[in-house]
Amino acid sequence: MSFSTLGLLPPLVSAVTEIGYQVPTAIQRAAIPVILRGGDVLGAAQTGSGKTAAFALPLLQSLLDNRNGPRQLHGLVLVPTRELAVQVGESIRKLVAHLPMHIKVAIVFGGVSINPQMMALRGGADIVVATPGRLLDLIDHNALKIGRTAMFVLDEADRLLDLGFSEELNRIIALLPPQRQNLFFSATFPPLVQALAERMLHQPERVEVLSEPVSKPDIVQRAIMVDVPHRTMLLKHLIKENQWSRVLVFVATKYAAEHVAEKLNRNGIRAAAFHGEFSQGARSEVLADFKACRLQVMVATDVAARGIDIARLPAVVNYDLPRSAVDYTHRIGRTGRAGESGVAISFVSAETEQHMRLIEKRQEIRLEREQVRGFEPEQTLPAAPANSVTDTVNGGIKGKRKSKKDKLREAAAQAASLQQS
Incomplete structure (x- = not known):
C-alpha cells in the first residue's frame, strides 16, 4: 500500500515522498483514512510507530481544505514533554516545507522565556504543538486563543497523566470549542486514561496497532x-x-x-x-x-x-x-x-x-x-x-x-x- 491510496491530497503525497517516507506504517494505514472521515479517533500505538505522521497528515489536509480568511488556530497538539514537543513540531514542519500553502507551525513549551514564544505567535498560527503548562501561560497572557480550534490532538495521554497534568488538561479542554475533532493517542490505557478518553471523545473509532515490528x-x-x-x-x-x-x-x-x-x-x-x-x-x-x-x-x-x-x-x-x-x-x-x-x-x-x-x-x-x-x-x-x-x-x-x-x-x-x- 502507498500513501496515495489513503485518500491524501496530491501535495501531501508529494511531501511525504520528498522527505523520504517510502510506505505507510501500520498505524498510518489504519488511522489516516479514519481521521480523514472527520470523526473522533481513539488510537493505541507505541512510541516510534509513526503516529506523528498518522495525525499530522490528516491535520494538514484539513487545513489545506478549509483555511480561508485571516489565520486562526486550526490544530492543537498537546504533548507531555519539551523534547516530544520539539520532535513532533519539527516533523510537522518538515511536511509543511514541501506544501504549496504557507502554514505556520508554532512549538511552545516551558523552561525557557515566554517572550520569544509570544512574539512568534503574533499574527496567529495554523498549528500549535504545546506542553500543557506553557499553553495555559500563553492563553493567560492573551497570546493565544483556542476557542475555534478545529482539531485537537492529545498525544501520549498516559504520560501526560503520569506527569500530573490532569488539572491542566481539564482547563484546556474547557476552553476548546464544543464542536471539534478529537484525536486521542496513548500507548497504554490505565483507568485514568480510559476515563479521560470517555469524557473527551464522542463516539470515537478505535485504531489499535500494538504489534508494529518497531515495538519489538x-x-x-x-x-x-x-x-x-x-x-x-x-x-x-x-x-x-x-x-x-x-x-x-x-x-x-x-x-x-x-x-x-x-x-x-x-x-x-x-x-x-x-x-x-x-x-x-x-x-x-x-x-x-x-x-x-x-x-x-x-x-x-x-x-x-x-x-x-x-x-x-x-x-x-x-x-x-x-x-x-x-x-x-x-x-x-x-x-x-x-x-x-x-x-x-x-x-x-x-x-x-x-x-x-x-x-x-x-x-x-x-x-x-x-x-x-x-x-x-x-x-x-x-x-x-x-x-x-x-x-x-x-x-x-x-x-x-x-x-x-x-x-x-x-x-x-x-x-x-x-x-x-
Missing part, C-alpha cells in the same frame, strides 16, 4: 545482581569492558542523576546529568552533546524515557529500576531503534528483587540473574510477606502510594547509599 526491537535484556553501594563502580566496569561509545543510564531522582554523573567524571568517563529541573537550554545542550558523542554517558530521570530519539545507542542501564513495567518498556526502547541492536541492563539488588519480578511478570519475561566477578552481592534476598507485593525503594509500584514519612526515610536512605557508591 532487537534488544538483549540482562539483569545483574549487585549491592546498592557498588552500582557506580559496576557501571564504570561495564562501560570500559564493553567499550560502549555511549550509554543512557536511568536513575530515580535528579539527585541521583547529578551524583552518578559526578562520580563517573571523577573516574575519567565523560558524563552529564539530564533531568526535568534543568532549563530547556541546558537539556538541549546535554542532549546535543550526547548525540554527537561528546558525552559518553547521559544519566537521566524518566524525562528521557519517551520522545527522545537517539540513533545507534548501543546500551541502556537501569541503575534504578523503573516504577512500572510500562516505564521499563519505554526506557529500554531508547536502544535497538531503526533496525539496530542494543542491550538493556538492569541492576537488581536484594531490596529490589521483588519489584524486578513484578516487572518481569507484567512483561511476560524471565531474565537470568547474572553476577559480575568482583561485584558479587553480599546482601541476601529479604523474606517477602505471604500473599503480598513488596513495595520497593525506587518509588514503589504504581498504585501503592507511600506516606510522606516513608518517602523522607527512603530519600535519606538513598542519599546515604549513594554517598557510599
